[in-house]
Amino acid sequence: MKDVANKRRILWGLLILVFLMSILIGRYPIDIKTLVKVLLSKAFPIEKTWPDTIETVIFRVRLPRIFAAILVGASLSLSGAVYQGMFKNPLVSPDILGVSAGAAFGAALAIFLSFNTIGIQISAFIFGILGVALVYLISIKVREEPLISLVIIGILIGSIFTSFTSLIKYLADTEDKLPTITFWLMGSLSGILPRDVKRVFIPILVGIIPLYLLRWKLNVLSIDEDEAKTLGLDTKKIRVIVIICSTLMTAASVSISGVIGWIGLVIPHLGRVLVGPDYRVLVPTTILLGSTYLLIIDNIARALTTVEIPLGILTSLIGAPFFIFLLLNKGRSWD
Template sequence: MSTLDAVAVQPVRSIKVPIAIGALVLLPVVTAMLCLSAGRYQVPAAHVFGILLHDLLGLFGVDPAGWLPGWAAASWTPTERIVVTTVRLPRVLMAGIAGAGLALSGAVLQGMFRNPLVGPQTIGAASGASLGGVVAILLFGFGLPVHLGAFGGAALALAAVLIVHRGDGVSPVLTLVLAGVVVGAFCGALVGFVTFIADPEVKLPGIVFWLLGSFAAASWPNLALLAACTIVGGGVMLAMRWRVNVLSLGDEEARTLGVEPGRDRVILLAATCLAISAQVAVSGTIGWVGLVIPNLVRMVAGADHRRLLPVSAVAGAAFLMAADTLARDLSAAEIPVGIVTAIVGTPVFAWLLRRHARGQAA
């Protein structure tokens, strides 16, 4: 067994503290409230809570003025309400759902392939979605064509990975990972070619900004698309989280326990592909979330995927919401959120690698 395999198989030490896990579950809610409040136009957190509560109760025909004395709708300005509900809320929700989908996909892939260095980019789905998106931008522009191109590119990339991977070799997991790397590299080369031939005055700026990842185009229709795909893909992953535990034991052990590893891998790959391609379709390529967050959460929640997967989802949601808030507020010109996640993710991942190396040397 190689050193990398040993790192992948060896369970990471976990701090099994229910209070810590409970705090992680509450973290996205607190983060969302802070993100809705923060910005160049500051909105007090109390006003944010009041606006959301007022609108939520209004959906059920309840007038909160009768049982919220002193906290009526007049306590906030119309501008604050527009900023919170129209400008920031769909963006914060999109970032949270995208982060949850990416972190959940990364945790599933790491468990399924028994390798903590595997992420959403490994299986080629993100690269395929990026290729489909940039081709759509080049030929048709932004909007629905980008969504269709991203989904189509991810589906074709996954199909290519499965075609290259036969599954009957000495190490089906290794060949599947290598097939994903090959397909991802090929799609990356085609993305580079498309950006090279794009009109530098009209198409190229939009393609580059989209590839770097951004939630600047957040809207309720985009949120609905992202939420629907993430709920379907994430629901499949969560429903099969105990099978991820079995797959992490190896193919022989999985078959002994009555699990068909090849079939389950295809189902899980399709679910992760759906969640990843939906994120790329609405906000471009955002890296490091699915790679770093599951490794950090594993230190707290342990290696049991029945607990690791849902905690990774809520931690990924909080992380990407915070990263997007930094991206839109750090400078006068909005920074692509993919740059922020890379700046934060690379040193954290380097620290994780160092920690694993020390654990192996001990």
């Protein structure tokens, strides 16, 4: 446990370091001395020697984007971790029950209908939740193998939503709406405003807190059903909590960031390599890893070239080879 505590302190230090670096990185350079003065000026009477533009960049542009990256990274990675345990499958990701496909359709529909940014986010959130609700309602009608039924129905519902999204892209205006839909589907945190972070903060917090408090019970989902019942634990109730919390987190995340893949698949594996499969330590570790990882990816996306790279492209380019490496070298750590 002492080794785990040391690793967690290192992860906290890394997150704080990346957080501070993220404020400095960008097309409008800010030196560390100025940053410290601006931050301290909010609490202490310090003579203002910097232009108003710097405060606008820090508080209206970069900090909202940084907090959004932390929230989205934590949500997707935690959802992936709990789903992998619940389904007893290391290849499960947060979109397994159709939430990402539903949210993508909701956003594409809203863009097609010329909704504003708030309308797009609300539509994505609603359809993300609707997708999972359909999967769950249909799965409870299937009496055999509930977990397998969830996965199969999730794939089917996701395929239906994906087909509708493709239809909208086919019908969309190629000069205006189609590029907007395509860029949104590739994932990005550009244009994030403080109100966007406030809008998703509560759903994400509502999802994270129960999973964190019940993290010791999540270990039960990975053991045999009869053995869990012998211990007096209601696995069905735990599964429902996991599905509701993960759906809230993923739907809220996708509504502001678009579809960002591989985080919920790779980060839980990395967490298991570092601290093992015990959810009592895996949950906080996964949250820290996911937050730091997406923050780093977002920094690369906006600083690597003059044109911002969609996050989905970078997470795929980095995540897929890294996942192959984990499977080849640490494949047994999931057990």
